[in-house]
Amino acid sequence: MSLVFPHTFVPWFRSVAPYVHAYKGKTFVVGLAGEAIAAGKLNAFVQDLAILHAMGIKLVLVHGFRPQVTEQLRAKGHESRFSHGIRITDPIALDCAQEAAGQLRFEIEAAFSQGLPNTPMANSTVRVISGNFLTARPVGIVDGVDFMHSGVVRRVDAGAIQRAIDTGAIVLLSPFGFSPTGEAFNLTMEDVATSTAVALQADKLIFMTEVPGIRENPNDPDSPIDTELALADAQRLLAQLPSPSQPTDTAFYLQHCVKACLGGVERSHILPFSVDGAVLLEVYTHDGIGTMVVDEKLESLREATVDDIGGILQLIEPFEKDGTLVKRSRTEIERDIGHYTVIEHDGVIFGCAALYPYPEARTGEMAALTISPQVQGQGDGERILKRIEQRARAMGLESLFVLTTRTMHWFIKRGFSEVDPDWLPEARKRKYNWDRRSKVLVKRLR
Secondary structure: OOOOHHHHHHHHHHHHHHHHHHHOOOEEEEEEOHHHHHOOOHHHHHHHHHHHHHOOOEEEEEEOOHHHHHHHHHHOOOOOOEEOOEEOEOHHHHHHHHHHHHHHHHHHHHHHHOOOOOOOOOOOOOOEEOOOOEEEEEOOEEOOEEOEOEEEEEEEOHHHHHHHHHOOOEEEEOOEEEOOOOOEEEOOHHHHHHHHHHHHOOOEEEEEEOOOOOEOOOOOOOOOEOOEEEHHHHHHHHHHOOOOOOOOOHHHHHHHHHHHHHOOOOEEEEEEOOOOOHHHHHHHOOOOOOEEEEOOOOOEEEEOOHHHHHHHHHHHHHHHHOOOOOOOOHHHHHHOHHHEEEEEEOOEEEEEEEEEEEHHHOEEEEEEEEEOOOOOOOOHHHHHHHHHHHHHHHOOOOEEEEEEOOOHHHHHOOOOEEEOHHHOOHHHHOOOOOOOOOEEEEEEOO
8 A cells, every 4th residue: 555545545534534425315406317327437437326326325317318319210211309498209219219228228227236346336235216107297388388298397296206215225206207097298307306305394406517617707718617506596596598509508417406495305416527526526525516506594694784784792701711713803893794604694793804904915814713613613714714705706716715713624624725915915924923823725716
């Protein structure tokens, strides 16, 4: 074994442990686009799902088959027709969909059955259960277009799915539903996954897609990916976007994430299947990958107002007394209130941080990061850090720095590196307290 390996593996493995504990016993619904299977990503993705399963996560997998059905139609010399982003399923397209679904279900079950040595599937036992868990109804005629055998989910048998995943099996759903009379309807993977997540009140809905996520500026293809969208922000963005007609449109997956969050699913994710291990990166690392839509109805992560001054003072006072934070007067906080971000629950401030930009140096200081002891360990410090990073990027800053005497390891685990105090911008260096000897930590944002 390399002498370096333990020094990298052990800290990494320990850093993953909190996420393993947090998600054990949770329910994830995962929607896999048919394009991922067509791109040859199935085996690697199944191996990653097997790891999640081994970590105690309950899984429902919904596969898509858009390109597979198109290929079947092409082989039969039949044209694919779409409207409103939905396939028009005539009798020939329905036959092709049934053939594609059967083939893909066979391939997925085979992938979960592999157990080759020296692979993530070695020594694994993953049982896959499929069934008629979905009741559907026809799309009908929309704007004069008859969708024929295309349908939408009417009901999900959540009780049966729950019993299956409680036994330790993975439930596999194809985008097919049946009417009470036994008529088959071609559904969309996105509708099935969203409806199932809402019916189960899943902890996460994850879409493995051909897009990298939602960009901060949807009109700029080079804009950075917005890693976290509050539900209210996602709704506002969706209202501004044109109706989607294909999966690469920004609103295509976003509309389903919003629907899931409104239905009680706390977190919905749009992840790129092109990135190897994307689902592991999202679940088991701090920064994650792609875009997460978060329902923040129970609590608010927002910029502070003058009404929050008293709550901020009450929150930081104990940490000023024990020397963790530098003492700040009410006048100082009132003057700088626009720099603060807070987490509020039922009118109580239980987390805050401030961002002081130094635009001439393309950097900014995050100061007074504080989380109430009553809620520490629940990820709120990370949420504030991400919001401060977003604010800094919006200002065009390239890095973020902190000064700390006691919490440097928390920051190092989240991408910060220690630098010499001489690195500080000149304006900040003049205010540096050499008696306090705070560590200076920097994180690059670009």
